[in-house]
Amino acid sequence: MLTLFGHIARRSLAIAVLICYAYQLRYFIASHWKSRKVHDAGPLRDYAVLIAARNEAAVIAALIQSVKHQSYPASHLDVIVVADNCTDDTADIAREAGAVVYERSNRQLVGKGYALGWLFRQLESDHRSYDGYFIFDADNLLDENFVLEMHKVHNAGYPIVTGYRNSKNFGDNWISSGYALWFLHESQLLNRGRMHSRTSCMVSGTGYLISQDLLERLGGWHFFLLTEDIQLTAECIVRGEKIGYAERAVFYDEQPTHFMDSVHQRLRWIKGYFQVFKIYGEPLIGRLGKSGGFAAFDMLMSYLPAFFVMLAAMAMGVGMMALNIAAAGNISEALTSIGLFAFKSTIVIFALGVYTMISEHKQIYMPIRKKIWCCLTFSIFMFTYGPIAIAALFKQVNWTPVPHHVDTSISAIKRQQNVKA
Structure with a gap:
């Protein structure tokens, strides 16, 4: 009887995973088989690069310089910094670098x-007044063609556009590489697949462009949850606004390297997901079956299901263990089931990391030995989401800044490819 129960439970879990994620096969196929449309630049527009910075004296000048060196005409591009609750000289450094600064x-x-x-x-x-606004964190760096490539997609009719998110400290350790691989997966498998499937893409953190027209339609900026980027995405999808993706618009950000910094950041993200779905869950469900309904389904499936599937797997393992002990004092079947689930999950995550590393190898500036090591540790990083997600259910989470220290340049990042492992 217990064997039958375990078999049914495992099958039910597998079906749940299939329902949640099988549709993403569409993105995988689209990202490889669909032709990549090259957009024309069209008429120039006036843009402002907006940077929210809190005690970012170590990195903000490099970002501003990367904006100043854009191939897009400087006469159509302003840099504006909000020095938010700073206790260092972020504001002075930003002004010296050529930005307009508000404190x-x-x-x-x-x-x-x-x-x-x-x-x-x-x-x-x-x-x-500007035609559009680029939103960046102070630790970002921009490829010289970033603004131009984003502008092309914007001119193609997308009121909000997100770019290709790479990492400037990819190979520092298993934590930074875990983040970096996941963000590349979001960019080049998910968002590229969404773009080629003609459904809405999703904003992730930073490195996006929002038009003035869209801001007016949204009633101004009112995105104040712990994950304002996910809130903005949900608002756009509920309203039927399509988010575009500029795969040639490359930018870099700095990933945490200390575990507790990573824990605090991911606690905020997961708590923010809960906040977003508390507000937007019902409107997203209401969008299903209507124009833009697939984007709403994608939004619903992309975040919370992974958390609930993980909880279901843990509950199944604990339940099997308890039933076996009650029936015969034997926990071997439960332990085998848990071990098998963990092994299969590890293989799937490892394969995802390897696929991302291979498909994006030209954009990952590390020696081959480091690339292999990053793939091997990717599963460990992803599994740490489990206890963090459970803690987010019960813990009060407030916004706290993540410290940034990597002061580098685009050319320095790309030279790392030639450094021996």
Whole structure:
């Protein structure tokens, strides 16, 4: 009887995983078989690069310089920094680098979303108007053609566009490489597949462009949850606004290298997912079956199901163990089931890491030995999401900044490919 119960439970879990993620096979096929449309630049537009920075003196000058060196005409591109609750000389360094700087002090409403909302109000009161706004974190770096490539997709009719997210400290350790591989997977498998499937892409953190027209349709900037990027994505999908992806628009950000910094960041992300789905879950479900319904389904499936599938797997293992002990004092079947699930999950995650590493190898500037090591440790990084997700259910989470220290340049990142392992 217990064997039958275990068999049914495992089959049910496998079916749940299939329902949640089988549709992404469409993105895999589309990203490889669909032709890549090359967009024309079209008429020039005026853009502002907006940077929310809190105590980012170590890295902000490099970002501003990478903006100043864009192939897009400088006369159509302003750099504007909101120095948010800074206690260092971020504001002075940004001004010296050529940015317009606004200084904000508010210890109650903290976080990137609040800082951007305040900055948009300041720009409006100062009568600064642009066709669109690039949103960056201070630790980012831009490839010289980033703005031009984003502009092309924007001119093709997308009111919001996200870029190709790479990492400037990819090979520092297993934590930074875990983040980096996942973000490349989001960019080049998911968002590229979505773009080629003509459904909406998704914004992830930073490195995106939002038009002034869209901001007006949305009623201004009002994205203040712990994950303001996911909130913005959900709002756009509910309203039927399609997000584009510019795969040739490459930017880099810095990943955490200390485990507790990573824990705090991912706690905020997962808590933010809960906040978003509490507000937008019902409207997204209501969108199903209508125009843009597939994007709504994608949004619903992309975040929370993985968490609940993991909880179901853990509950199944504990339940099997308890039943076996109650029936015969034997826990071997339960342990075998748990071990088999963990092994299969490890293989799947490892394969995902290897596929991403191979498909994006030209954009990953590390020696081959480091690349192999990053693939081997990717499963470990992804499994650490389990206890973090469970903690997020019960823990009060507030926005806290992640420290950034990697002061480098695009050319320095690309030279790493030639360094011996």
